[in-house]
Each structure stands twice: as structure tokens, then as C-alpha cells.
């Protein structure tokens with residue numbers, strides 16, 4: 001690998017603790033000799049008219065060109081006339097599937113052992129259409145849009161993921177007993193795709209029941225695929241099972257093989273710049289990026305080092321009950337490589 | 338009480354295990370000398386054109402007249418041209434708030450101790466509008482409707498509940514960062530009502546974050562109020578924390594003081610008629626009905642008997658890991674009275 005030309009990848013360090021945890025990734029990648037050359041992009045301070053948001057057109061072009069990137073937390077500035085940074089990225093880059101693996105970290109105890117779940121969320125439509133209006137005074141409506149194209153696309157991704165990752169079961173999460181047309185179409189698409197994967201068990205679970213079963217016994221599930229809002233909800237619930245968003249990686253998959261890995265936690269402005277942040281979610285996201293690039297050995301080495309450092313328990317950041325700084329924790333990971 | 342004229346209440350035993358668990362309530366009420374006279378109504382076998390569902394007009398009239406009722410599980414028959422039984426009840430009786438207390442049952446161990454949550458769900462609109470259509474081939478939309486009237490009404494109910502039940506905090510659950518108009522209106526109404534209750538702490542929590550926090554630490558919450566679908570999801574999640582829907586009561590509140598208490602679990606056709614069902618959810622729902630009727634002493638006595646029977650652990654139904662029949666468990670409760 002070392003003689004190979006480096007792979008260019010876009011890096012959005014993001015706001016708040018973003019730059020610190022991005023530094024942690026850079027350090028670990030250096031220590032592991034990962035052949036990645038970062039193209040760093042920051043969120044702009046003015047609205048870029050070409051994106052209608054604080055994201056610059058150049059930064060989006062960078063991801064489009066490199067086809068791979070890593071993103072820290074971005075706090076959407078408050079005010080009118082611009083689009084949310086996260087939603088702009090998803091829409092502009094057509095990031096249609098959000099993949100969040102959620103597994104118990106050895107040595108970090110929660111109420112749940114051996115959680116091992118993959119949530120795959122449709123990322124472009126549904127309740128996130130942005131279509132809303134006032135019908136008459138005191139009566140407002142939002143439109144949830146489900147299309148055959150986007151549903152087939154994410155279902156296809158989920159089954160393909162299950163097959164290529166040795167997973168046995170795909171559960172489609174829905175509320176088609178109430179939203180028969182929208183969620184019904186989503187299920188219809190999942191069923192169509194399921195037929196092409198006879199080796200994968202397919203089931204349909206109503207969202208309320210799914211949440212109840214997840215907190216009672218997460219082992220009942222394997223890969224979960226669902227429309228946008230349910231994915232938002234269930235992926236956070238699953239993150240809670242293993243300790244929170246500070247520990248869960250994610251990766252957004254776009255048309256044409258774009259992958260933007262992302263830490264989905266907040267920018268934690270209260271501890272920003274204090275060397276206190278936990279870089280685990282961004283590090284594990286960077287591991288997903290490496291796997292996407294087929295840098296499997298590097299990915300496994302780094303992932304093991306992160307997991308072993310947390311398992312050992314000697315170096316942990318404050319959110320995990322330890323007293324290590326971001327740099328100490330990062331160094332411990334490098335030492336484990 | 339015994340010399341008082343009995344209070345008439347409607348009873349919908351429902352389908353599947355419904356009649357057995359309704360028998361359990363009748364037995365316990367007899368043993369506790371509860372001054373209730375039941376007016377029993379079954380779901381019809383044909384669509385009643387006046388309700389467009391299998392519910393008869395007479396059964397709805399019974400609730401309207403008595404203003405109080407108890408409902409077992411009702412399985413909506415599959416087929417076209419009729420409305421879901423549960424939704425028909427909610428719409429026809431204008432049952433605008435669904436209240437689900439969720440508390441750990443002493444002696445029945447789950448991963449969570451000392452859960453004590455009240456979810457209050459708007460029950461008439463939101464994602465349950467039933468308004469859906471195909472826009473063009475492969476593109477469907479559902480309408481989520483939020484009104485000022487229904488939002489104020491459920492918010493008012495939640496704060497009033499908090500105040501009269503010695504609760505400290507009301508959390509409004511939403512996704513107004515995405516659905517700014519609909520969930521935004523819901524929050525606006527909650528804020529307006531919150532101002533009238535300065536003694537109650539008011540906060541707003543995004544639904545995804547709420548689910549994560551609930552599974553990490555349910556003690557962070559007290560009373561939760563939310564639009565229809567979030568209530569559906571969160572109330573099942575909360576039920577999961579303490580063991581499932583078989584243990585959680587609920588009560589629907591309608592305009593003009595109607596109260597329809599309800600076991601929200603399914604009709605469990607596989608064990609129906611076998612004397613195996615757990616009547617706890619319906620029994621605890623009947624306790625909510627008694628409290629609504631200000632039969633507080635009876636309510637407390639019965640609730641204590643249920644809780645003590647489960648805590649003692651000698652008589653438990655199979656779903657709780659025991660081997661008692663429905664009748665043995667019911668008898669044990671009567672003995673505890």
C-alpha cells in the first residue's frame with residue numbers, strides 16, 4: 001500500500017469539537033500509514049448562493065470529485081434564508097442511504113450486551129421533503145413523500161449490504177397500517193428486492209412494535225431498513241443501547257458510489273477547544289470510509305486499536321467516565337496499532 | 338359506596354384473549370365491591386354503515402351515554418371498505434388524548450429500575466389523518482395535519498395532568514428542526530400552555546434524541562406530550578422498558594370528560610381461549626378508569642393487589658415467566674384485596 005499513490009478524500013472537520021476529533025483521525029491515520037491525502041474544507045461564514053447554505057460549492061465539488069469523504073459535526077447557524085448543512089449535503093450529493101452499525105463496545109458496559117445492529121435509513125425523502133404549508137389559520141400540513149425509485153434504491157442497498165456482510169435478516173420498519181399508501185409503497189419495494197435475495201430472511205415490523213422489541217431484546221434484529229424519519233429515530237435509539245452517539249459511526253452512500261462517513265453527534269460547543277472530546281464516533285466512521293475504499297487491513301487494524309483501547313479502560317474520555325484528554329486517548333489508540 | 342347507585346360503564350371485551358381478560362376485571366371488581374355495572378358490547382360481524390366499521394353504532398352510543406368505558410384488544414378484520422376499529426373509536430368519540438403511565442413493577446425485573454413515565458399522545462390528527470394519494474406513478478404522499486385546536490387541547494391536558502398528579506416536568510417531543518410548520522405549531526401551542534403553569538418545568542426534546550435518552554436514562558423524563566405518531570412510538574418504547582404492552586395501562590380522554598380505558602396490546606389469537614393470557618394491562622387500565630371516576634380508594638386497593646401479586650411472584654402468567662393460568666392469577670389478586 002505504501003508505494004501506492006495516495007487516495008484523495010474530502011475532510012469536513014466541522015464545528016465545535018469537530019477540528020479536535022478530526023485531528024485525532026489524522027493522527028491515527030498517520031500512525032497506521034493509511035494512504036489517504038485529505039482535502040480539508042470548512043463550512044463558510046456566509047451563505048453560498050450556489051448551495052443556498054453555508055456550505056461552499058467548492059466543498060461539495062471536492063466530495064463529488066474524490067467520491068469519498070469524512071465529516072465531523074456541523075452546527076447549522078440559526079437564522080433564515082439558508083438550508084441546514086446536513087440536509088444540503090444529503091440532497092446535493094444525493095446521499096440516499098445512511099448506514100449506522102451499532103455494536104456493543106467490549107469493556108464499556110451498558111444495560112445491553114452483544115448488541116449488533118445495522119440501521120439503513122432512506123436519507124433523501126419521506127418526512128424530510130421540506131414541503132409544508134398553512135392550509136387555513138391554525139391548520140398546517142407537512143407532506144411525506146415516498147417514491148418507488150428511492151425506496152427500491154435503499155432496499156437494494158440494504159439487501160446487498162446484508163449479503164456482502166454475512167447478515168441473515170433484513171427487517172423493513174414501517175407504519176403501513178396507518179400510512180397505507182406511503183409506507184405501503186416502501187414495503188412493496190422492499191418485498192420486490194427481497195425476492196432477489198432468497199438467502200436473506202425478510203420481515204416487516206411496525207415501528208412502534210420495533211421500538212418496544214429493540215429495548216426488550218435487540219438481538220431479535222440484524223439489518224433494519226426504513227424510511228427517513230423512522231431511520232432517524234431508530235438509529236438514535238440503537239445508539240442509546242450501546243452508550244450514545246459518541247460511540248456510533250455512520251456512513252452516507254450516494255449515487256455513483258459516493259461515500260461520506262460522518263459522526264452524527266453534535267458539535268458540543270461547551271467543551272470545544274478543551275481537548276476533552278471523545279473522537280470515537282468520527283474514528284469509527286473513518287474506519288467505515290476505509291472499508292468502503294477496500295482498505296480492509298487498515299480498517300481492521302484501526303478498529304481493533306480503538307476497541308481495545310476502550311476495552312482496556314485505562315484511557316477514556318470524560319463522557320465514558322474516564323479522565324483522559326482527546327490527545328491522550330488518541331495516543332493510546334496509536335500505541336495499540 | 339355500596340349503598341350508592343351503581344355507575345354504568347361500557348365494556349368492550351374485544352377479540353382473542355379479550356373476553357378472558359375482561360372476565361378477570363369483572364371478577365376483581367366483584368371481589369373489591371366496585372359499584373360499576375357493565376354494559377357489554379361486542380364488535381359486530383358486519384360493517385355498520387353508520388360507523389363504516391365493524392363497531393356498532395349502539396356500542397358507540399353506549400360510551401357516549403355512560404361517558405366511561407373499558408376496552409380490550411380489537412383485531413381489525415382484514416379487508417376493504419371499513420375503518421380500523423381503534424381509529425374509529427378515537428375519531429367518533431373524539432378521544433383526543435391517550436395517556437399511558439409506565440412504571441416499573443416491583444419484583445418484575447427488566448433492565449431498568451424505577452421507571453416512572455407518563456406519555457400523553459395527541460390521538461386524533463398528525464400522521465393519522467388518513468389523507469394520502471398517489472401524485473404520479475411511483476410517487477405517493479401522506480399528509481400530516483397539525484391544528485392549533487388539537488395541539489392546545491392535548492397540551493392543556495398534559496399540563497393539567499402534571500399539576501394534578503404532582504409531576505414536575507413536561508417534555509414536548511417533536512421534530513420541529515425538520516417539520517418546522519407542523520411540529521413548530523405543536524410546540525408553539527405547548528409553550529402557550531406552559532406559561533399558564535409556571536410551577537411545571539417545560540422543555541422541548543427532539544424525538545430522536547428523546548429515544549436515545551430514554552434508553553440510556555429514563556429518569557430524565559417525567560410527563561411527555563407529543564403528536565400522534567411520536568406518541569405511538571414513544572409509548573411503546575416506554576412500555577418496552579418495563580416489560581411490554583402486557584403490563585402497561587392506557588386511557589383515552591375525550592371531549593366532555595369521556596374516558597375510555599384500554600389495553601393496547603394485541604388480541605393474541607394463538608393463546609385465546611386457553612386461560613393463559615395476562616390480564617394485567619386491562620386490569621391496570623380499569624384502575625385508570627376508576628381513578629377517572631374518583632373511585633380512588635377502590636382504584637388504589639386494586640392496583641396494590643395487582644402489584645403485590647406480581648411482586649410476590651408466586652402466581653404469574655407465562656409471559657412473565659410463570660406458569661399460572663389467567664384464573665389463578667386473577668384469584669391471587671382477589672386474595673390480595
Ligand SMILES: CC(C)[C@H](C(=O)O)[C@@H](O)C(=O)O
Nearest residue numbers: 084086087232264514515545
Ligand atoms: C440534525 C438533524 C437534521 C438530523 C436529522 O434529523 O436527520 C440528525 O438528527 C441526524 O440523524 O443526522
Ligand SMILES: CC(C)[C@H](C(=O)O)[C@@H](O)C(=O)O
Nearest residue numbers: 177178208421423424569601
Ligand atoms: C393498532 C394501531 C392502529 C394503533 C396505533 O397506531 O395507534 C396502536 O399501535 C396503538 O398504539 O394503539
